[in-house]
Amino acid sequence: MKVLRVKDNSVNKKESFEEISKLVCKIADKTLEQVGNEGIFIFPESIGNAEDITEEQMILQSTNNSYRTGNVMGFLGFGDERLIIESRFGQEGNDYFMEYLLARVLDIPNLVDMKSEADQDQKLFNFFLFLFPYYLKAAMRKGVFKSYICCKYNDGNVKGSIDIARHIARNTPFTGNIAYSKREFSYDNDVMELIRHTIEFIKRKPYGNNLLAKVKDDVKLVVDATSKFEPYDRQRIIESNKKSPIRHAYFREYLMLQRLCLLILQHREHQVGTGMRQIYGILFDGAWLWEEYINTLIENAFYHPMNKGGKGAQWLFAGNYGLIYPDFISKDSQKRIIADAKYKPVDNIGNKDYLQMLAYMFRFEARSGYYIYPEAENSEDLFLYLNKGLTYEKNVARREDVNIIKRGLKIPSAAEDYEEFLIMMHRSEGEFITRLGR
Template identity: 70%
Template sequence: MKLFKIKDNAQEKKDSFADIEALTHRIADKTLEQLEREGVFVFPEFIGNSKDLTRDQIILQSVDDTYRSGNVMGFLGCSDERLIIESRFSSEEEDYFSEYLLNQVLDFPNIVDLKSDADQNNRLFNFLLFLFPYYLKTAMRKGLFKRYVRNRYNDGNVKGRIDIARHIKQNTPFIGNVAYSQREFSYDNSLTELVRHTIEFIKRKPYGGHLLVRAKDEVKLVVEATPTYELYDRQRVIEANKKNAIRHAYFREYLALQRLCLLILQHQKHQIGSGSRQIYGILFDGAWLWEEYVNSLIGDAFYHPMNKRGKGAQWLFAKNNGGNIGQIYPDFISRNNESRIIADAKYKPIGNIGNRDYLQVLAYMFRFDAKAGYYLYPEANGTDDLLLWMNKGSTYEANVTERDDVSVTKHGLKIPVDAQNYDAFVQQMKVNENEFLRAFDIG
């Protein structure tokens, strides 16, 4: 196996990718949407609604004689070539920061990491399994999925279409029953059966019980809703779901769950990435993971509008004929409305925060009458906060001076890069988190 590792938000010479030339050729300058169509699994699933991760984002962008990576972490493969994109805080051997983010945000088991090993395909498959509880819980926020199914009966209570051939076969001589089928709106359909087969598949894994307990209520509902489940029906259920993907936009969460279940169940029949030309892999949006992780730290003191779920939408303007216009989703709005703070989570090095980032936060501050704004970013060097005072005046009038009442601050959370093991990394992170929270009087 030929393997190459890079870090997010980094540039590498094109010559460095010589060992994985075929894979690089297949993914370079391709958008997330293109890779997703070719079999790469992207998390979170609704990238079209993410302000940091969009469908036209390029994972490996060609810049002169280098390739530049973005905010995405994960695995990509083609044939016997593998590319691992680690966080920029990883060491040569371990990427504890990626593991920590996944554990804090998605409650992943601690056995997950991005280090290379002899069986990268199985590691990739484990990632898909570990994502299942999250996708199941997300989809079932809208309740159990119902769809029309055609059930076959053979009794005396005829309510649907009579099946002549089946009736003759089953009811000769006639004893009072009639073979018929009826179209019914049911929870027990091909999609819920697919989810049930995936649940039963995971149960057979050594860590399956521990994994499924994270969505035990949802698992219980699915099991109760699929009384016709039979193990030998698995291939038929898989084929039915491959032919009938969820199309209604309202059930887009179930479409993502359907796709994940198919990837998991088909892995055993033909390993992920089988075929010399197929691209496969799983990619995580580092910006989304970072934002959700920050929310777990400061959520008690800040509102957190979520554009991916359409919750907490704010509006810039009111129209003179009624209604609002200019929908926005600031990352964080402080609950303290006397001294309002606007905070923006940025999975970027401090030097890359600027230009449009400034304009965005200042617009939010103006909208909410906030005098203080914060950029919350991860960093490794223990850099002091960078406090920026807003200017007033104009260079045309030669009267530019700084204001003393409006400011934005680049406030970093230090990420350990020299921890001896994962437990030591977690302990140091807890210390650094407390230091990080002191800026907001939290902790």
């Protein structure tokens, strides 16, 4: 197997990708929307609503003789080629930081410590399994999925189309029954059956019951709705769902769950894709993970509008004009602070970011704004004071009452194992929160 590891937000020579050239041809200079349509699972799915990652962003973007990576992290495979995009804080093949973000934000356990195969395909498959409760809960918020199904009957109450061949086979000599079929709007359909098969599959895993316990109410609804469930019917259900993906926009969450279930149920040892020519994998939005992680640290002191969920929407102008979603707005109305979580390197936080922050500060009458970013070293906070005056009038001077602060959170880089990383990370979080409260 050919495996290449690269870091997010990095530039790598094209020569280093020669060993996985077939995979690179599939993803290079293609947008996330394009690769998503080819079978790659992108999390979270509503990337079109994000500011730091968009459908136009690329996994690998050509720049002269190099490929540039962005805020995306994850695993990709094609045939016997693998590409692993780690966080830039990963060390010696162990990406403890990415594992930590997934554990804090998505409640996915540290996969390094799981008793499973060491290969990346198995690790990828475990990601799919641990994402299942998240997507099940998201889909079930829309209620149990209901659709038309074809039901076959053989009785004297004809209410549909008569099945001549089946009638002759079953009712000769005639006993008063007639074989017929009709379409009915039912909860027990192929989509719900697919979800049920996935639930039963996960239950057989050593950690399955603990995993499903997080969504036990949703699991019960699925079980109650699928009274016709039969274990031997799994392959037919898989093929039916592959041929008929959910298309209605209202049930987009069910479409993502349907895709995830198919990935789980079609898993084969050492091969997650459905064939050697199938590209597959999972990508995580590092910017979104970082923002949600920061929220777990400061949620008691800050409001957190969420553009992906459409919660806490704010408007620039009266009459609901200029929709905006600041990352964080402090709850202290007397000393309002705007905070923006930035996963990208601090040197990449530039002009457009400044303009956006100042607009938010003006809108919410805040005198201070924070950029919160991950860093590898304990750097001092960078204070940026707003200017006043004009160069034309030669009276430019800084304002002491309005500033933007770039404040980093130290990510451990010398941990020998995940347990030591946790200790060091908790220490960094404590120091960061202390500085933030000053």
